Amino acid sequence: MxxxxxxxxxxxxxxxxxxxxxxxxxxxxxxxxxxxxxxxxxxxxxxxxxxxxxxxxxxxxxxxxxxxxxxxxxxxxxxxxxxxxxxxxxxxxxxxxxxxxxxxxxxxxxxxxxxxxxxxxxxxxxxxxxxxxxGTLLKGSPATNARVLHPYFDDEFETRQLSCLITTTNHFRWIKVEIVYIQPNHPAINSIKYHVENIVKRSGLEKYLSRTLWSKLMNQPGLAIRGLYERETLTVANVIHLIEQDLRWFDDRTGTPNNWDSIFLHGLLNSPRVVDFVTQHHNQFVLNGGLTN
Ligand SMILES: [Zn+2]
Incomplete structure (x- = not known):
């Protein structure tokens, strides 16, 4: 998007x-x-x-x-x-x-x-x-006027539309993500949802967040959040700062706040329990000399 x-x-x-x-x-x-x-x-x-x-x-x-x-x-x-x-x-x-x-x-x-x-x-x-x-999906119900949004003409992609809700199982070994709409009262919300359901989700967004990025974070935290390469233990405030920095970096680098990495980072920032875990996990990683448990 x-x-x-x-x-x-x-x-x-x-x-x-x-x-x-x-x-x-x-x-x-x-x-x-x-x-x-x-x-x-x-x-x-x-x-x-x-x-x-x-x-x-x-x-x-x-x-x-x-x-x-x-x-x-x-x-x-x-x-x-x-x-x-x-x-x-x-x-x-x-x-x-x-x-x-x-x-x-x-x-x-x-x-x-x-x-x-x-x-x-x-x-x-x-x-x-x-x-x-x-495929050929283009329009939703006439009652809602929902449709695929157009990268040349529609402005909805210029502002942040998506975040994710992260829930965990098995002591954070696995996570589930639910895509969350940041502006539920946006005038074009029907089309935003139609576009996300029929294009973004079909393309594998949820799997990328819950498997690819979470595996990176578990196996080597610095691969998922740059700055966590530091060989020192951090506070929760430090980690939040690094996530915020990374979020801005991905927004700028990709030219859109709706890139998949930013959706994950934004979801982390909205999940204090997960940030607490990420901080502990990083610190354990440092104390173990770069080895995951
Ligand atoms: Zn695509």
Whole structure:
């Protein structure tokens, strides 16, 4: 979950280029005939700010649908190199789920249901495996207007939306996490929840917090909270300070407070019992010369 700047591609220009590229004989007749209506749909998308409830697709022929999807999948025209560049962008944090290392491209409006925007740069975002796990999910109940939020147009990702409630079993050997919404009265809470349930959680957020990060903390505390590398025992206040520092560091480094590490650290800060345990665990770790019990 990360707000991104709008891509700068001139979408009308590459549509014209595709329609006149003589190597693409099976594609361009359909694009040429329909170029104006597709450009009008691009303008409509911008006017509606990518809001899935307000965007109205045209009825298009199967041939045009297939030409647009094939254009996306084959990227044979030089003008579509921007899609590969977008995929290869080195960004540590996925714009759709807040997880790590986006390596694919997600269509915010899925291309199978909204083919008119299959190669529209403002409908394409770098994403991780959440892209596959989400499938074509886009809208919730009409009664709530819930929908997937858009990294280019929606501002909800710019502020902290998520924390976690940590409960423990077996003397802190294992934890369970429940994702908590920080702003339950936010005007867009229905969409925030829809986005989190259908994209963020499907991508494995809870497992990352309860297994990956907690295992790190148990096995080598400094891997989960930087600063705990210090070879000295600490007070609870020291540890809280280090967690707060780390939280700011992850927020800044990833460009969003809704990255998965920050969600974990924020949850720690809201769980005094867990912070007490982390302090004791760290101190025991130091006294044991860097070995866990
Ligand atoms: Zn993702």
């Amino acid at each position: 990360k707000k991104l700047p709008l891509p700068v591609q001139n979408d009308e220009r590459y549509l014209t280029s595709l329609a006149s590229n003589h190597k693409l004989t099976s594609i361009n007749p359909h694009l040429r005939v329909n170029a104006d209506s597709i450009k009008a749909q691009y303008a409509h998308y911008m006017q509606q700010l990518g809001n899935a409830w307000n965007i109205i697709p045209n009825v298009i022929t199967d041939e045009l649908k297939s030409a647009l999807i094939k254009s996306y999948e084959t990227r044979q025209d030089d003008e579509l190199k921007f899609i590969k560049n977008m995929r290869d962008t080195i960004d540590e944090t996925c714009s759709m789920c807040g997880g790590k290392f986006p390596w694919s491209i997600d269509h915010v409006l899925p291309k199978s249901d909204y083919p008119e925007w299959a190669i529209f740069s403002k409908n394409l975002v770098p994403a991780c495996r959440c892209n596959i796990r989400r």
